[in-house]
Amino acid sequence: MGTPPRYDPSEQSFSDLSGERVLVFGGTGFLGRHVCAALRSAGARVVTVSRNAPAGGTPDDSVPMDLASATEAELVRLVHDHAPRVVINAAGRAHGGEPSELLAVNAEAVERLAHALPAAPEPPRLVHLGSIHEYGTGEVGTGFLEDGPTRPVGAYAAAKLRATLAVIEAVRTRGLDGTVLRIGNVVGPGAPRQSLLGTVAHSLVEAAERARTSGERPRLRLTPLRAQRDFVDVRDVAEAVLAAATAPLASVRGRVVNVGCGRAIPVRQAVERMIALSGAPLDIVERASETGRSDPRWQRMDIGAAGELLSWRPRRDLERSLSDLLEEARRSRARRTAAE
Template sequence: MRAVVLGGTGFLGRHIHAAFQDAGARVVPVSRSDATHTDLTTDSGLRSLAELLARIRPHAVVNAAGRAWQADERQMAEGNAELVDRLIGVLAAQDHRPRLIHLGSVHEYGPGHAGTSTAEEHPAAPTTPYGRTKLLGTRSVLRAVAAGEADGVVLRLANVSGPGTPRGSLLRQVADHLVEAARAQDRGETPAALRFRTLAVRRDFVDARDVADAVLAAAAAPLSSVNGQIVNIGRGEAVRMRHLVARMVALSGLPVEVVEDADGRSLREDAQWQRLDVSKARRLLGWHPHRDLDRSLRDLLDTACVPVRGEEREEAQT
């Protein structure tokens, strides 16, 4: 198999690249920060991509590019929606048709209902700029497939954790705080408390390496079973953020207090409850998550340079 991964040097792109390599595929990463410096928001970047696709004729093109953290709505629109339209134009002009695997987001659904799982048929009603712009990208892919202009599948991802989790995300903020806490302890000082306005919300989290496995499964699945489909990728669990943060502190072994008060930092509060129904992924892709949240959090802390000192093992609970 030959594959091209857009955003191939980013958080998810690196894991997807590695998974294709481990499977024996020839995989080419494309991003602004790799050796080619391919910026897909420019005409020259799109020409470079078109030349690459014509040269290697990939079986799959994975869109792991986009903007989530530390971006305004205009930047999100450019990276999550307009880029997808431009990519579809490049694919439609090729004399062969690779399979487009587009990574969507649970935030496209908007708020979930407590105690329920959100299936792919649930009406999309995003309430954040990120969710709205990601939904525009998803709809562009589905329209192109319906019009016969592309072959494609959308993997709608839960919140993603694991090694390399990017700055700006809540879990990385916790990890960075623990780095500073370890330094303070080494200086003989009392580490500062972690402060949040609330950690009562529940989120579905999936490890980035499980996402990469899902991408491989989507690339290998019969086209007739996935073309034009949205497929949820998550653990199918609604985990309280309070527990995740406390668990990261426990794994670090550092004496850091977690405080919820009005002066703390806020979460993305577009939904109090998120839990994906992942039965379609099992049915169409033969996929299910393999990494538990404890492993995902430990590996996140390790790559953020937080010593994992906690001896106890405990899987994160809902």
């Protein structure tokens, strides 16, 4: 799970959550950990809800629950017991898994959550984290708008879109106070190894060790680096979540809001820059995916609505995200080595 991310409260203040209880589904995951750190810095009383909730936690700070298997009645009971002001859903699965599993985790669970929250004695606000992949691939030179077409590619993207539609429908028909943040391609310290840039970061750390001990120059096989993606720092995403959690109801209720950097960055450029930052000897070998999967080639978000509705903008550039990702990968490697 790694160490909790550090969050600098001097960078931005969200005093409106001081003393308020917030439930965070998926709070032990990559994005969820950063969201929890930012919430605690704002003075919120955070309760993580996760199948991987710490065994030593208390009912006041962690709840072991798998959102994918929780019933609607169990979710109602959870909200009744903790009476949160806000519920944040950062749970989900992006890497691996059968289509049926991706559907259960990323869509069906969200449908139950969106139905359960309005039934609570004091219904909380729901901030659900969607995905840029709901849009699919864009036309080169253009940016995705929240009310534009959605053409998801693959089971994960289709499930995320279904979840977004479920939240918006629950706002319309059940009185849910809910909003969806469509998140770009998230990068930064602690990015999972299954992700592209997470894979590169950990491979570079291991390559540096091999070069010191044996002089070996390893090779890393990746799918062709042809895409251009909207990368956004995980800490910027956490700040957007905080802004959505405290925004006036009229600004965000029933809205989908893009959260990205607003630029399409060549993936090859990001990978090559990380290699340069690491100073490690590593050769990239590009090879087509054996699964024949076709990933979106161009993705860029229009983030104007986030500025207007949330007074939010990304403040960390890709250079900082990559540097901090590498540094966290080095620390992770050092912890594993020390434990062996």
